Amino acid sequence: MKRRTFKAEQAGLAVGAALASELGISPEEARRLVEVGAVYVAGKRARDAGARLGVGQVVTVVLEEAGTSSLAAPVPALALRVLFEDAEIIAVDKPAGINAQPSEGRVGESLVDRVSAYLGSEAGLVHRLDRETSGVTVFGKTARATSALAAEFREGQARKRYVAATGPGLPERGTVDLPLSKDPSRPGRWRATRAANGVPAETDFQTLHAGPEFCLVELWPRTGRTHQLRAHLTALGAPILGDSRYGGAKQAAGLAAPRCLLHAQALQLRHPRTGKPWLVEAPVPEDLRRFFLAAEVEPPSGPVAPVPGPVAGGT
Incomplete structure (x- = not known):
């Protein structure tokens, strides 16, 4: 650069x-x-x-x-899929392949740029998805709303539901509580293990489809660590399809996995003005939906209700 x-x-x-x-x-x-x-x-x-x-x-x-x-570099595209908007907050469906926020290390637009351009003012970012992850992202439109939303994420009050296509072999359900630490042998990658002095991380999951070539899984992260779901699923021996950094296959059952097939499907918060529970969902994108169709499984929907199970994973 x-x-x-x-x-x-x-x-x-x-x-x-x-x-x-x-x-x-x-x-x-x-x-x-x-x-x-x-x-x-x-x-x-x-x-x-x-x-x-x-x-x-x-x-x-x-x-x-x-x-x-x-x-x-291409001029930023302003197309934006708005899932919900009122006077205080806006929720959008982040497409895969775009950064959540701008950085000096990458030229071009980010999701913050798109939302800020749409609003005509600075959007208040309160949480982030990885570049290749799609799905629900919420922003504050006022300083008060941004602060209240950020507090919900910081205090672990925000409930999140993800769906993913992975390699085969996942248990029916469980909880992964392996700490996360940077992998010294692979820059940019995190490892899930008790053998290192990592940060606490917990993920509940339920397998929606377990086939010989791929699994479909519903995930509820209790914590919000970098690469948490990707590292935890890798520790279970079933990395997310298309996730080359963690060893995910590029295809399964004749279907291509063009990117890390992880989608933030639902987010449940308290509205910053009313204090009432507020749910927003993002449709499963086409690249991941093909796996749901092949497995004849409907993506989850409705209120975010984690189903904790036995502790899964290794050391």
């Missing part, structure tokens, strides 16, 4: 003008760098090429990533 960092030398200069001057590019190219999400001011992604800079503000520009110029 190539990037340039510089400080604004005068107050009131527009972001686009500063970029054009510093990089020796045209105003149109500077504006496009902002549009594709390649520009950060004081560590925060810039959204307006006309925004004014203060003296000494630090500007970072991602010029190239993975050998591709940022100017070649």
Whole structure:
């Protein structure tokens, strides 16, 4: 990745003008760098090429990533599937393949960008899904709502239901309570084991279909650790199909697994204004639904009601 960092030398200069001057590019190219999400001011992604800079503000520009110029990146698509919206909150169906939030390490849009563009104001992110995971994601529209929603996740009050297609061999149901720690031999991967000094993690699960080639499983994470479901299912010997990082197969029963087939199907919270239970669900996407159809199993729906079982998993 190539990037340039510089400080604004005068107050009131527009972001686009500063970029054009510093990089020796045209105003149109500077504006496009902002549009594709390649520009950060004081560590925060810039959204307006006309925004004014203060003296000494630090500007970072991602010029190239993975050998591709940022100017070649596609302009963010604004299509958004809204599952629920009122004056305080908005819930959307995150597609697979998009980051939950922007980062300097990746050029282009994120789900926060899409929702903020839709709202015309900054969306309040309160939880995240992995890039390849699809499904329900909720945002606050006001500072009060964002704070209340974030507290529910932090305090473990938010109930979540995921569905996934995995390799064969899952037990009928159970609870995995293996701690998680970074795998020193495989960067970017987490291991579920009691042999390391990991963070506590618990997942309840129920197998909806157990076939010779693949399983379909319903999961209720009690904690919200990074890669928790992926690592726990791998520890059970049934990594999620399409999850190359954890050894998931790319196909099963003649069906392709083009990505990690994990979907956040339902989220149950207390509404920040009324305090009443509030449920939102996201339809199972086509790539995962094909496995449900092949198994002749209906995806779960309705209130999130975990079914704890015997402790499953190894050491």
